[in-house]
Amino acid sequence: MDLFSPANKPEIRIQELTGERIRFILTNTDLSMANALRRIMISEVATIAIDMVQFDLNTSVLADEFIAHRLGLIPLDSTEADKIKYPRDCNCSGACKECSVELNLHVKCTEEDTTKDVTSKDLVSHDPRFTPITEGPKDAGILIAKLRKGQEIKVKCIAKKGVAKEHAKWSPCAAVAFEYDPFNKLRHTHYWIEEDEKKEWPQSKNANDDFPPLDDEIFDFTAKPNRFYFEIETIGSMKPEDIVMNAFKKLLEKISSIQMGLHSNDVPINGREPTRDVF
Template sequence: SQPKITLRALTRERANFVLEGVDLSFANSLRRAMIADIPTCAIDMVEIQSNTTPLPDEMLAHRLGMVPLISADTSRVLVDHRECSCEEGCDRCSVELTLHAKCEERGIMQVTSKHLIRSNSLGSPYGDDEAMNAMGPMPSAQKSLDFGKPIGFDDPSVDGVMLVKMRKGQELKIRCIARKGFAKEHAKWSPVSAIGFEYDPYNALRHTAYWYELDAKAEWPLSDNAREEEAPPEGAPFDYNRKADRFYFDVETVGSMSPVEVVETGLHILELRTAQVVQELGVLLEGPVDGDAGGAMPNGNGLDYGG
């Protein structure tokens, strides 16, 4: 049967859907791709110019790195900083954010991610566009006006991520460089906070051995996904030929990307990697196609999601 996705619920930060017509390896590959292989933008370097708050510099830098930044279309608007020939960051590979807060009054001042301000431009160390083109890869699209800003920066209903609390006279002044990265390098680049993944809610395939004390059914209640399938007859013989072909996903994002973009990008990553395997196998079996053995397909860390 053909692959099919049935959307059960969709919000700004969550997508719940059923994937059918694929095998377990494909469904699990999609889950892993959405968690670790989608590029996003996150703070990667912090320059602390002044910090008289109780929080040590190292802890503050870690908290800044975990702040979700708006990352739509990251693969097209930023190049990998390791492929860029600049030294400290430029508009091609980085986004600059600054924060300057000082408590002037009695009481406690809460400094959150909403105090982070994205700079309009980092500038170019190369002088002009022609020189930039000669110094390495260029982004294939322009950044949006909100790209790299903390999520919810302009939404009063969204609380900013707490960074530090200050008393009167304390000051925090920092400069941050955000870069493109993948969650397989560090969790701060993951676009999702969690992905619920289930199949065979009745355990008819016996992939799970339940540990229980008295009653397995009472101690391991069925999930809501069991409503989507017919319960197997009590005492039915085990079907050795049956395979899982219906998978239940619950994708929750951190807000840096929409859940629709996360799922679509995850599927596109699998498509590109499958095409790359097919191409390489074709080269091994039949020789280079049109004289090009491998230049047509991007590598795993340089996926181009553009047309």
């Protein structure tokens, strides 16, 4: 299949789109492209997450590094993550407004008898674009620690842009479901069956959208997968459709940089080694 012929343009059919998940079928492309999309969504879509935590005060029962770790995993709204620079691309020495967002957390428990919950709602962001996500006004926020009377946490957090390749906290999605060939027509796999396939192997939900094999269908050993069922669930920092779109953007960037690399490889510029940065 010629991927680049206009007749074979990849197609996406969105089947479901909610605030937290998107389901679509990707067709007319090959496996490597589909998997690349999956991989990028998991590990290379940039988001914002707390990266550095400076403790001014921590009298809670939890250790500093433990709280810092919890803070890092809190999803921040990253819809406008592309408006911010990667720290490595920034000219500043430490952290500046161009490449980071400062969030502050200062909670003290003064109540008698009950514990006070420190949640992501207590995080005060210096930039309204990048705040901890909440699900409506009723959302209690993500629990960070519990304080009893007299205990106090005061920290300064620096959130930075990054990708999940570096640390899982930058991943925008919880899980990416990916399937092709629900009927195993390509015979890539071999189902373990002891008695009855129907009883032991319930059908995948994607089977409804695929074409069941005909009774007399002849096995086509040259067939290639070209229908890919995706389902992406966001952790909240981005809308699911944005994850997909950003992933496509990233994919394009990658492909074009490869193309550039291939061309520039023919004639080395200034006799130097071509740049190997694929990002």
